Amino acid sequence: AQSVTQLDSHVSVSEGTPVLLRCNYSSSYSPSLFWYVQHPNKGLQLLLKYTSAATLVKGINGFEAEFKKSETSFHLTKPSAHMSDAAEYFCVGTSLTSYGKLTFGQGTILTVHP
Amino acid sequence: DAGITQSPRHKVTETGTPVTLRCHQTENHRYMYWYRQDPGHGLRLIHYSYGVKDTDKGEVSDGYSVSRSKTEDFLLTLESATSSQTSVYFCAISDQDGDNQPQHFGDGTRLSIL
Numbered sequence: 001a002q003s004v005t006q007l008d009s010h011v012s013v014s015e016g017t018p019v020l021l022r023c024n025y026s027s028s029y030s031p032s033l034f035w036y037v038q039h040p041n042k043g044l045q046l047l048l049k050y051t052s053a054a055t056l057v058k059g060i061n062g063f064e065a066e067f068k069k070s071e072t073s074f075h076l077t078k079p080s081a082h083m084s085d086a087a088e089y090f091c092v093g094t095s096l097t098s099y100g101k102l103t104f105g106q107g108t109i110l111t112v113h114p
Numbered sequence: 115d116a117g118i119t120q121s122p123r124h125k126v127t128e129t130g131t132p133v134t135l136r137c138h139q140t141e142n143h144r145y146m147y148w149y150r151q152d153p154g155h156g157l158r159l160i161h162y163s164y165g166v167k168d169t170d171k172g173e174v175s176d177g178y179s180v181s182r183s184k185t186e187d188f189l190l191t192l193e194s195a196t197s198s199q200t201s202v203y204f205c206a207i208s209d210q211d212g213d214n215q216p217q218h219f220g221d222g223t224r225l226s227i228l
Contacts, residue, residue: 034216036219041221041222042221042222043118043204043219043220043221043222044157044204044206044219045219046216046218049216090156090157101159101162101172102157102159102217104156104157105156106156107156
């Protein structure tokens with residue numbers, strides 16, 4: 001069965017410092033993995049996706065994520081946080097067995113302090 | 115942003131009344147999805163459609179029905195609303211139901227049932 005676990009429900013950083021949001025997955029098959037961001041009262045916006053072409057994936061707004069099969073992880077990083085990055089982030093997976101159905105992590109709320 | 119419009123954006127209604135939410139897309143994507151988002155549960159799939167008049171149930175389909183008479187419109191109906199259906203509802207679209215295709219989300223409908 002496919003599952004996605006976000007290891008932190010809340011992360012707090014100062015503006016200009018690095019961001020790390022952690023995600024682990026479990027799947028019987030090679031997964032496709034995505035990171036989405038949700039700002040208040042808005043829908044989910046795709047940040048980046050991993051589809052086995054490259055283990056280091058670059059996304060929008062300076063975010064990137066690295067797929068590590070040995071660690072079953074897909075952590076999201078950004079070198080320098082901006083105030084506008086404050087939002088909720090979702091790690092999302094799918095697999096061949098789910099025929100495109102998404103499995104959502106529980107979400108991580110990122111707070112950015114001035 | 116993907117061309118997805120959800121209507122209404124906000125609705126308050128009473129228990130026992132019928133409610134219909136509309137999702138309209140301008141992307142001509144084949145696949146459309148309805149989710150609900152609740153604290154502590156993340157996003158859960160209600161129903162999805164893989165073509166005109168082709169729909170199937172998701173993980174929380176009880177109490178909901180859907181219809182898709184045109185490619186661009188996907189309707190979600192609560193035949194007799196209950197307080198447990200108070201939630202934020204999101205529509206999503208995808209051009210393929212493959213394992214590496216992300217879904218793109220609308221801005222949501224906030225539904226309160228009193």
